[in-house]
Amino acid sequence: MSKKVGSHTIVFTNKPSIIGYSATAGIKEGCGNFKDYYDVILEDDLFGEKTFEHAERKIFIETIKNSISNSGLKIKDIEILVSGDLLNQIISSSFSARELGLPYLGLYGACSTMAESLAVGACLVDGKYMKNVACCTGSHFSSAERQYRFPLELGNQRPPTSQWTVTGAGCTIVSNKKSKIKIASATFGEVVDYGINDVNNMGAAMAPAASSTLVHHFVDTNTKPEDYDLIVTGDLGKLGSEILIDLMEREGYDLGNVYNDCGQMMFHDKQKSYQGASGAGCSAIVLNSYILKKMEKGEYSRVLFCATGALLSTLSSQQGDTIPGICHLVELIRSEE
């Protein structure tokens, strides 16, 4: 029996469980709206390392270890690490896999990686290929800035459409063991490009992809926004979220009060982050702290987690290409069975 419904969505009949999770946040993130939810808040963005890239790697390793520990497992119980990040050749993920000695499946979905890794991890568990899978992503403000934009030392002014790349990582342990929170379905996104070429306006570049994936999910599963307690996008930010609401209205869907965006939610107004937070770590740390803790408490029972990614590189922009976006979605449900 096929587990595919409609054109883009797969339904997990064995309902893989989330048995553990952890989020590590940077200093700025640790002063934001979810400061009481993170497992670890850094006191030093270099985390005792000599470079931002080595710090990012250490954040990944510690977060993966914490999530495994929170799930009651040991590192050797994890059968594969499914992970990606924003650095060229996803070195944070790959070097973490080296340190942990785990079989490794490297992904690249830019800031959509948290949902992409959960969707792939859920397939591996649901299909009985693996029992326990660690799904991870993250980012570091300082390593991302110097790779994608300018060295911090230049002190460039940030335009009002810009977002602030999150320092932090989140890891989720997906398992065939029982737990209250399960992954019910996943919708893999298409690459959508509306012709945005402003690398400081990622929200606008990614909103059409979020709209595409959400519409596919609603059509495939015959549901509507009000069937969910929370629909949360990855890092569209304030402007991108408004664009998404508009795009969905044109498609006949009112996202209403159940919709929010991790990038928009993370910082409070005094933190001067313009459109809000972004980066693979953004949706990763919000999911693996606030959202999953709220689900555990029973405050949310059915959540659509839609992580959004901008699939550009500095070179694609330099060569005149526009910015393609993607959005992968996983449906999380809480049940006592």
Next chain:
Amino acid sequence: MSKKVGSHTIVFTNKPSIIGYSATAGIKEGCGNFKDYYDVILEDDLFGEKTFEHAERKIFIETIKNSISNSGLKIKDIEILVSGDLLNQIISSSFSARELGLPYLGLYGACSTMAESLAVGACLVDGKYMKNVACCTGSHFSSAERQYRFPLELGNQRPPTSQWTVTGAGCTIVSNKKSKIKIASATFGEVVDYGINDVNNMGAAMAPAASSTLVHHFVDTNTKPEDYDLIVTGDLGKLGSEILIDLMEREGYDLGNVYNDCGQMMFHDKQKSYQGASGAGCSAIVLNSYILKKMEKGEYSRVLFCATGALLSTLSSQQGDTIPGICHLVELIRSEE
């Protein structure tokens, strides 16, 4: 019933089929040992484009289209593109997915991507999540050289341990339809690092990963090298292949006459490529031309395809990190059922 055997290997009980494949080769590759096997040989390494990166992308798109056509399907029949490449942020894969309008799962496994994409694609088909999946990777000599090493215009001398990054792409269509060639099992590799830090000696950096994955596969499946008609690694090159043979001997396995390496096989001696070919496109075009055609003809019945990747970035090397390697493996079988 679990589909996992041993610690690292999964067995596909529904045996996903390979129903179509295609390989596009660059000019140098098209003069090499497999010139009679490629579907398309470029007459111009720019493929009519203005940049090498745009040429690489066009090679991907044409190869994916050709493989879909060879399988008797239409683009809309493909439910997901599973692809990755060597360029920063895997732009060749992501922009190809944009052009083709396909749901997309982006991977990064460096030159191990062909096996990684086949392993993931086989899980998606075997688990009944998808019916038809396109698995693709490739590389371009000129885009890789300027990203990883030096601009070609510098005319740097190549050291004798160096390999030649392949211009070309391969794509395989994995399906639940019947065909003679099936994916029987897959072994996901660990990240292995023996401390090599010479970016011009990738074979030595990747050989320990190939050894690790092969030993895991033999132990997990209770098989030995002589049970296979061909054991082929991705792009260890001549020196790396010799190191692998030595490492396997220490583990008690004689790879004997069934072993070869795509990088070692590709060019003939007059083509001056030192240790041979490399790049994600290397194992991709050898698999999707020579190996699969030989399997169709019945000359090979049981093949271990082990693609090897070096998980470095220019920045990881600049920051003093050694080069981690990975090897993913898929077992291909021919059967008339």
